[in-house]
Amino acid sequence: MHPMPPTDARPARTGSDGFTLVELVVAIVLLGIVALMVTTFATGAMQSYLDAERRAELVDGTETAMRRLQRDVRLALPNSVRVASDGSTVYLEFLPVVAGGRYRAELAGRTPAGACGVGSNDPLAFGAADSSFSTLGPVADLPNDGGTYYVVVYNLGAGFTAADAYASGAATGGNKARYSREATGACESVIAHERHTFTLASPSNRFHLVARPVTYACDLRSGQLLRYGGYDIEAMQPMPPRGTPALVLDGVTGCTITYDPDAVSQRIGVVSIALERSAGGESVRLYQDVRVDNAP
DSSP: OOOOOOOOOSOOOOTTOOOOHHHHHHHHHHHHHHHHHHHHHHHHHHHHHHHHHHHHHHHHHHHHHHHHHHHHHTTBOTTOOEEEEOSSEEEEEEOBEEEEEEBOOSOOTTSOTTTTSSOOOOOOOBSSOEEEEEBSBOOTTOOSOOSSOEEEESOOOTTOGGGOTTTOOSSBSSSEEEEEEEEEOSSBEEEEEEEEBBOSOOTTOEEEEEOSOEEEEEETTTTEEEEEESOOOOSSOOSSOSSOOEEEEEOEEEEEEEEEEEEEETTEEEEEEEEEEEETTEEEEEEEEEEEEOOO
16 A cells, blocks of 8 residues: 655635735835836936926027017117116117118208198208208108107207217207107108207218107026116216116126127127026026117
């Protein structure tokens, strides 16, 4: 008789049996490793996305502010740009041009008065008080609301008392008169302004219609680029101007604005602007040269 084979004393597992402690520990360790790997990859990808988004926002905001500043400066009256600083804030001021054209310098003898439908043949007088003049051809986009704009003739800028739109504007003398209204006909416009004595004629018979000054202030104390507008013209550059500014850009950590009136030629100046902006450990710096037409 053969002996019976030895039998395993451990009972067979059933579906209701649990895990051993060793198996639980191994499972927990494996899950921890997988979770760590997933978290590491996900965190890196998320951080990269957030960094890229922050850099894009920094660049986009700075570029938008730079484009706005560039667009405004290109509309500056010739020789009206001026830059000053009080140590922590740089101020860029100019007179924005809203319209312009050529004035009639003498009577058009072969054109009957009123032929253009607006009472034509009115030349601009120099050395004597005048309150209106006709243009050579109709001028589009002239505003009808007076009191806010100025007629400027032959602006040469600082150092020219009789040809500086900031310094002049008295009842007699100077090159600036407050605009009142316009009338446009088939072949010309008639510009009405406060009674004024213009002293220097433009060699090309040009005039400009300008609005009140605009100032961009780069304040490093508050880290803001601000825009002032709608304040009165002053002989000395105001720092800061009167009124409530509009925020153009925040987070500014560096700012340089310079102006060279003869950078390209005697008729073309250059405003150089450098803006640095920072957030979340990231910084961007943009530089822009803006050409300014200084032909009066």
